Amino acid sequence: MPVAFEGGCFCGEIRYRAKSVFDSGYCHCSMCRRFTGCPALTWFSVPEHDFSLVSGVPKAFQSSATFTRYFCSTCGTHVFGRDSRTASPKVGFRLVSIGIGTLDDPETDRVKSVTVRVTPERKWIARLGPFAAWAWTILAAGGGAMLLIDKGPWPLTNGWFALLSGAAACPLTAWCAKRWFGIRLSGRAQFVAAVVIWLAGQIARRIGL
Numbered sequence: 001m002p003v004a005f006e007g008g009c010f011c012g013e014i015r016y017r018a019k020s021v022f023d024s025g026y027c028h029c030s031m032c033r034r035f036t037g038c039p040a041l042t043w044f045s046v047p048e049h050d051f052s053l054v055s056g057v058p059k060a061f062q063s064s065a066t067f068t069r070y071f072c073s074t075c076g077t078h079v080f081g082r083d084s085r086t087a088s089p090k091v092g093f094r095l096v097s098i099g100i101g102t103l104d105d106p107e108t109d110r111v112k113s114v115t116v117r118v119t120p121e122r123k124w125i126a127r128l129g130p131f132a133a134w135a136w137t138i139l140a141a142g143g144g145a146m147l148l149i150d151k152g153p154w155p156l157t158n159g160w161f162a163l164l165s166g167a168a169a170c171p172l173t174a175w176c177a178k179r180w181f182g183i184r185l186s187g188r189a190q191f192v193a194a195v196v197i198w199l200a201g202q203i204a205r206r207i208g209l
């Protein structure tokens with residue numbers, strides 16, 4: 001996925017361009033806290049060969065034996081940091097970590113996905129997730145409801161489990177939980193709940209409940 005992110009410091013003296021994203025995240029370490037004056041630093045990293053300074057000469061500050069931070073000497077913005085070694089041992093090349101807050105357009109979808117740490121693969125899953133959830137809702141809840149209509153609500157039929165499993169996976173359930181109870185249900189929690197209920201139904205059927 002070719003990307004080109006541009007950004008710079010508050011006063012505009014320092015400008016940079018990044019052509020790819022290697023990783024992203026938050027750092028709560030004491031050095032990042034001190035340097036930014038904030039609870040955490042939100043960053044994305046770029047292989048050095050995909051990073052270029054467009055203008056300005058940032059001031060360097062070596063914050064540890066292996067890391068140097070660069071900031072604007074006019075406005076003080078902490079723009080990026082770089083491994084002081086020639087290559088980061090873990091990845092084999094040098095990485096530049098850029099403060100996400102210095103991007104010109106941090107609201108674009110591409111950067112939002114950086115902010116929440118979604119790699120392209122995960123993004124694909126994230127897009128597929130709601131489809132799968134609705135498919136299961138329709139399949140399980142629909143099938144369950146039909147079983148209940150067909151066989152009646154009692155004794156405890158597999159229809160109830162299927163219905164509940166479908167409801168657990170349903171994106172609307174998450175929406176209602178957040179809206180009415182202030183509970184945030186993650187897609188993963190919903191998936192697990194749906195699977196557990198479905199399995200419970202299978203066990204109930206096996207032991208002839």
Ligand SMILES: [Zn+2]
Nearest residue numbers: 009011072075
């Ligand atoms: Zn500046």
Ligand SMILES: [Zn+2]
Nearest residue numbers: 027029031032
């Ligand atoms: Zn840190």
